[in-house]
Amino acid sequence: MSAPATHFTEDATRVAHDLRHRGIIQTAMGKYETVRDQRKMWFQDWQGARNLAARTKFEAINHLDTHLAEFARLLESRGTKVHWASDAAQAREIIFEILRAKKAKVVVKSKAMTSEEIHLNDAMEKAGYEVIESDLGEYIVQLREEPPYHLVFPAMHLTRGEIKDLFQKKLNDAPSDDPEALTMVARRALRKKYLQADVGITGANFCIAETGMISITENEGNARLTSALPKTMITLVGIEKVLPRLEDLALFLPMLAVMGTGQALTCYNTMYGGPRQPGEADGPEEYHVVLLDNHRTLLLADAEQRDSLGCIRCGACLNVCPIFRNVGGHTYGTVYGGPIGSVITPHLRGLQDWKHLSYASSLCGACTETCPVKIDLHHHLLQNRRNASAPKTGKPSFFQKLAFKIFAPVANRPALWSLTTKVSRVGMKLRGLVNGSALDPAQAWTKTRDLPPVAKQSFREWWKEREQ
Amino acid sequence: MTVTLFIPCFVDLMYPQVGISMVRIFEKLGHKVVVPNGPACCGQPAFNTGYWEESREIAIKMLESLKGAEAVVVASGSCGAMMKVFYPELFAGTEHEQAARELAPKCWEFSGFLVNKLGVTDLGAKFPHKVTFHDGCHGLRELNNKRPPRDLLAKVQGLELIEMGAAETCCGFGGTFSAKFPAISTAMGEVKCASALETKAEYIVSCDSSCLMQIQGLADKQKQPLKTIHLAEVLSQQ
Numbered sequence: 045m046s047a048p049a050t051h052f053t054e055d056a057t058r059v060a061h062d063l064r065h066r067g068i069i070q071t072a073m074g075k076y077e078t079v080r081d082q083r084k085m086w087f088q089d090w091q092g093a094r095n096l097a098a099r100t101k102f103e104a105i106n107h108l109d110t111h112l113a114e115f116a117r118l119l120e121s122r123g124t125k126v127h128w129a130s131d132a133a134q135a136r137e138i139i140f141e142i143l144r145a146k147k148a149k150v151v152v153k154s155k156a157m158t159s160e161e162i163h164l165n166d167a168m169e170k171a172g173y174e175v176i177e178s179d180l181g182e183y184i185v186q187l188r189e190e191p192p193y194h195l196v197f198p199a200m201h202l203t204r205g206e207i208k209d210l211f212q213k214k215l216n217d218a219p220s221d222d223p224e225a226l227t228m229v230a231r232r233a234l235r236k237k238y239l240q241a242d243v244g245i246t247g248a249n250f251c252i253a254e255t256g257m258i259s260i261t262e263n264e265g266n267a268r269l270t271s272a273l274p275k276t277m278i279t280l281v282g283i284e285k286v287l288p289r290l291e292d293l294a295l296f297l298p299m300l301a302v303m304g305t306g307q308a309l310t311c312y313n314t315m316y317g318g319p320r321q322p323g324e325a326d327g328p329e330e331y332h333v334v335l336l337d338n339h340r341t342l343l344l345a346d347a348e349q350r351d352s353l354g355c356i357r358c359g360a361c362l363n364v365c366p367i368f369r370n371v372g373g374h375t376y377g378t379v380y381g382g383p384i385g386s387v388i389t390p391h392l393r394g395l396q397d398w399k400h401l402s403y404a405s406s407l408c409g410a411c412t413e414t415c416p417v418k419i420d421l422h423h424h425l426l427q428n429r430r431n432a433s434a435p436k437t438g439k440p441s442f443f444q445k446l447a448f449k450i451f452a453p454v455a456n457r458p459a460l461w462s463l464t465t466k467v468s469r470v471g472m473k474l475r476g477l478v479n480g481s482a483l484d485p486a487q488a489w490t491k492t493r494d495l496p497p498v499a500k501q502s503f504r505e506w507w508k509e510r511e512q
Numbered sequence: 513m514t515v516t517l518f519i520p521c522f523v524d525l526m527y528p529q530v531g532i533s534m535v536r537i538f539e540k541l542g543h544k545v546v547v548p549n550g551p552a553c554c555g556q557p558a559f560n561t562g563y564w565e566e567s568r569e570i571a572i573k574m575l576e577s578l579k580g581a582e583a584v585v586v587a588s589g590s591c592g593a594m595m596k597v598f599y600p601e602l603f604a605g606t607e608h609e610q611a612a613r614e615l616a617p618k619c620w621e622f623s624g625f626l627v628n629k630l631g632v633t634d635l636g637a638k639f640p641h642k643v644t645f646h647d648g649c650h651g652l653r654e655l656n657n658k659r660p661p662r663d664l665l666a667k668v669q670g671l672e673l674i675e676m677g678a679a680e681t682c683c684g685f686g687g688t689f690s691a692k693f694p695a696i697s698t699a700m701g702e703v704k705c706a707s708a709l710e711t712k713a714e715y716i717v718s719c720d721s722s723c724l725m726q727i728q729g730l731a732d733k734q735k736q737p738l739k740t741i742h743l744a745e746v747l748s749q750q
Contacts, residue, residue: 053693056693056695056696057695057696060695060696060698060699061695061699066699066703070703366681366682366684366700366703367696367700369703370696370699370700370703371696403561403689403692403693404689404692404693404696405686405689406649406682406684406685406686406687406689406690406697406700407560407649407686407687407689408649408653408681408682408686409649409650409652409653409654410649410653410680410681410682412653413653426559426560426562429560429561429562430562430564431562432562433561433562433563434562434564434565438562440563444561444563445563445566448557448558448561448563448566448567449566451553451557451558451566451570452558452566452569452570454552455521455551455552455553455555455570456551456569456570456573458549458550458552461521461552465524465525468525486691488690488691488692488694489690489691489694489729491694492694492698492730492733493698493701493726493729493730493732493733494728494729494730494732494733495725495729496526496527496725496728496729497526498525498526499525499526499527499528499529501528502524502525502528503519503523503524503528503530503531503532504519504524504547504552505528506528506531506532507531507535507547
């Protein structure tokens with residue numbers, strides 16, 4: 045087993061038994077489902093909207109070359125510097141070069157999963173920069189020195205009591221566990237940092253090719269402050285975030301809000317077209333956009349799974365996933381958790397090291413059913429399994445292959461099946477003597493579940509007798 | 513009509529009553545039932561584990577044994593989805609693709625076959641109990657079988673259906689997943705049982721014996737007052 049697989053199995057086992065965790069997540073997701081369904085009703089034709097969104101995104105991805113070129117050309121025409129980063133190391137180096145050129149000391153950030161993907165905070169802190177996350181949830185997990193729990197709700201695994209204790213310990217300021225009071229504590233701390241920051245780093249929700257603009261959607265106004273107050277702004281964004289037309293936002297912004305948080309629209313929706321232009325009152329003096337590949341083009345080359353680049357990171361598949369709900373976000377051990385993470389992580393970080401995520405699924409399909417851009421998520425998990433086990437594309441397990449090789453003729457030959465029926469009838473009785481113990485060959489099942497006996501007369505035996 | 517019945521391996525071994533109930537129901541409706549002496553399994557365990565080549569060894573025999581069938585009824589939504597939805601993918605680009613594509617539209621899950629193919633909902637069954645229904649994931653999402661089992665239950669005399677909150681949530685079985693990740697699988701099963709218990713129903717009914725094996729196995733181990741029964745067994749009660 046790979047190191048990430050061992051880590052996953054251990055953590056999954058621990059968290060799945062944690063009834064407190066289960067309670068917190070089930071309650072939070074229950075509330076999410078209620079408001080999400082209310083807002084979905086506001087669409088005249090939700091399935092029609094999904095079809096349109098899926099088509100638009102697929103078209104955008106299939107013409108990524110022209111859309112990205114147009115996007116970059118228009119951004120640059122207004123004075124933005126566009127950088128192309130092939131991998132995480134190159135993206136970090138591009139950002140460090142800007143920080144060095146600006147003689148930056150303090151960096152304020154708004155929410156960006158791409159920055160988690162390239163481990164930017166860690167690298168910046170090690171290089172001596174002071175880095176502050178400005179999204180409340182991200183700020184909380186940063187204070188706890190842990191990664192975000194969820195794509196959209198980074199601190200959803202915490203109770204307000206835990207957040208109060210955290211603020212008391214780290215900020216020495218927590219009057220009560222009232223959410224508004226706690227938010228004010230964070231706000232006071234963060235406001236100072238916006239003013240001190242030399243550079244602001246953001247992510248992006250969409251890149252509009254037609255106008256050369258970045259779209260950021262948020263609820264706290266922190267991305268606006270991150271971009272408006274520091275003199276230099278950097279946006280780090282994956283190349284797959286392109287949308288062809290400005291009018292596409294009319295569909296994607298409400299869709300992202302509904303599926304992400306159950307809102308009709310998030311509170312602040314901003315377009316960024318470049319640095320401050322002559323005559324404008326605010327905005328950064330310098331604007332850099334870093335376009336990140338980091339193996340996304342490998343996924344683009346995979347005709348079967350290319351649609352997974354259409355992901356708008358709404359987190360809806362995580363929210364409905366019974367695996368995610370029982371193992372929690374940190375267990376995945378990688379930045380993109382839940383079904384979408386289980387599909388794309390083997391592509392982004394290596395199939396053999398991360399194939400376990402594609403196996404850790406009952407293939408229930410709740411993810412595919414909910415995905416607003418109709419990514420065929422659970423079937424992609426099957427394809428990852430096939431790719432991981434096929435001799436040409438992966439490494440078959442000797443024992444599993446052997447087991448299926450032996451099973452095939454047993455299932456195929458009625459005489460052998462009949463014999464197997466008789467043998468397993470006896471075998472199951474013998475197994476019953478050690479039921480659920482470490483000696484039980486079926487212990488993985490029987491430790492927590494009873495196993496029914498083999499019937500005195502199987503269906504085939506009954507049918508044969510009846511036919512005679 | 514001649515109904516070709518496929519009883520999957522674990523139903524054959526552990527839940528023969530499900531298959532026997534189906535035979536009786538189809539014969540009562542005046543159809544001829546045929547059970548081919550073909551493979552015992554559809555090949556799904558190997559397929560879902562990623563061993564498509566090994567899966568094809570079984571699935572090829574299945575295609576041969578069902579060739580020329582008028583209608584194939586599969587006693588499991590999961591195995592039904594395997595044969596109807598995944599065989600064409602499994603055989604894509606091979607010499608057997610055509611056979612898989614010909615079989616697909618003729619394959620039915622039991623409840624979907626009764627309601628959507630035969631147009632039958634009232635089988636004259638009596639089952640004076642409060643029940644809740646568990647949607648097996650493959651039946652629900654691959655075969656789109658949300659309505660048929662409920663249409664059938666609605667006509668059972670004395671039966672009261674109380675829907676549970678987590679009716680569409682996976683029970684945690686997932687084939688080999690249940691043994692590869694037993695802790696996650698068990699936690700999922702516990703969520704399912706808790707939701708079923710809230711309804712105070714006496715029985716959990718489903719179209720999939722595999723889900724019921726998971727739910728009943730867990731409920732028995734934890735001594736929860738839950739009983740499970742396959743839809744076909746409910747419908748054969750007179």
